[in-house]
Amino acid sequence: MLDTQLFTRLLDLPRPWRVDHVALDTDQQRIDVGLAHRPNASFRCPECGRRAPVYDHVPARSWRHLDHGGFRTWLHAQIPRIACPDHGIRRVSVPWALPGSRFTIAFERHAIDVLLEADILGSTRLLRISWDQAWNLMERAVARGFRAKKRRVIARLGVDEKAVAKRHRYVTLVCDLDRGTVEYIGDDRKQASLDAYYQSLSKKQRAGIEAVAMDMWEPFIASTVAYVPDGRAKIVFDRFHVMKHMLDAVDQVRKGEHRQLQAQGDETLKRTKYLWLYSRENLPEKSREKFAALRALHLKTGRAWAIKESLRDLWEYRRKGWALRHWRHWYFWATHSRLPPVVKVARMIRDHLDNVLTYFDHRITNATSEGLNSKIQTIKKTPMGSGIGVI
Numbered sequence: 001m002l003d004t005q006l007f008t009r010l011l012d013l014p015r016p017w018r019v020d021h022v023a024l025d026t027d028q029q030r031i032d033v034g035l036a037h038r039p040n041a042s043f044r045c046p047e048c049g050r051r052a053p054v055y056d057h058v059p060a061r062s063w064r065h066l067d068h069g070g071f072r073t074w075l076h077a078q079i080p081r082i083a084c085p086d087h088g089i090r091r092v093s094v095p096w097a098l099p100g101s102r103f104t105i106a107f108e109r110h111a112i113d114v115l116l117e118a119d120i121l122g123s124t125r126l127l128r129i130s131w132d133q134a135w136n137l138m139e140r141a142v143a144r145g146f147r148a149k150k151r152r153v154i155a156r157l158g159v160d161e162k163a164v165a166k167r168h169r170y171v172t173l174v175c176d177l178d179r180g181t182v183e184y185i186g187d188d189r190k191q192a193s194l195d196a197y198y199q200s201l202s203k204k205q206r207a208g209i210e211a212v213a214m215d216m217w218e219p220f221i222a223s224t225v226a227y228v229p230d231g232r233a234k235i236v237f238d239r240f241h242v243m244k245h246m247l248d249a250v251d252q253v254r255k256g257e258h259r260q261l262q263a264q265g266d267e268t269l270k271r272t273k274y275l276w277l278y279s280r281e282n283l284p285e286k287s288r289e290k291f292a293a294l295r296a297l298h299l300k301t302g303r304a305w306a307i308k309e310s311l312r313d314l315w316e317y318r319r320k321g322w323a324l325r326h327w328r329h330w331y332f333w334a335t336h337s338r339l340p341p342v343v344k345v346a347r348m349i350r351d352h353l354d355n356v357l358t359y360f361d362h363r364i365t366n367a368t369s370e371g372l373n374s375k376i377q378t379i380k381k382t383p384m385g386s387g388i389g390v391i
């Protein structure tokens, strides 16, 4: 089989498109596939669908396609323009790529799959694309989801930030907590990052927001208060984020104590990091004995751990009044622990307590432990309309 025939099959090109030539470069490990249409072909106006003959071509363009045998593969073609009697000179749409994309649809689909499984940085390595390209792919997927969705009211939102690269680069995610879908991805984690989402909503949609789960992060708080009617009462600093701060505090106590002990040649806390982060009931069976022995030593880390475990109980109460009583005891204990990282987190929670306890009004939490993954999955499944462009 000729390589042009092979690629015609692989690409499954509809008429009048065909593979014109294939070039293999083993040094560069790349394959370049030239596409062309049959002479005298006619194309549809992208506006009205009316057929018209080719008027001229725009200069050749390239699209990154799926790798073949580890070789990076590009498609190349000149896109025809037609002269529509109603719409004038128009560039036609091509079956292998979405308008404006530098990637084929097959590549975009694969890239979203990879983005599901890895973070953006990892994806850039696996896909051999730049950070900007990965980011752009994700944004486009979200934008398509946006366009396809009806303007419905989303009652319970989760706002979260996600670090997307090693050097403190963040994105803001807005999720529909009831459906588990990503509604919005914004650059950075500033007030403007979230403002842009709220600004995209109608007055009715903003009024329909009943609760917003988030971390104790001032820019998100300010944005929600500014845009959501009665926003202050609707913010819930959710369990997941509060506990994350507490886990960090436990880990800081462990690090400090480990350093002190090591200076005296004591390796008691070596390789125990994760033991202290588990919740009591999730501690692996095989570590139980070791952990019980550590607990018996009355370490500072053990005290921080016990305070952390007690904080978890806050959300187990059925009534706000009971939770508040538990809180008062806990706060006294934590602030008298003489463990600076623990004291710091206790004060942080105290400063935000009203909106921690709104949990008992709304009972929502950000299921962020599942990560971006399940949510991007939903984006991927959102059809963008009819035709070939469903990613």
Ligand SMILES: [Zn+2]
Pocket (backbone or CB within 6 Å): 045, 046, 047, 048, 049, 050, 084, 085, 086, 087, 088
């Ligand atoms: Zn037309």
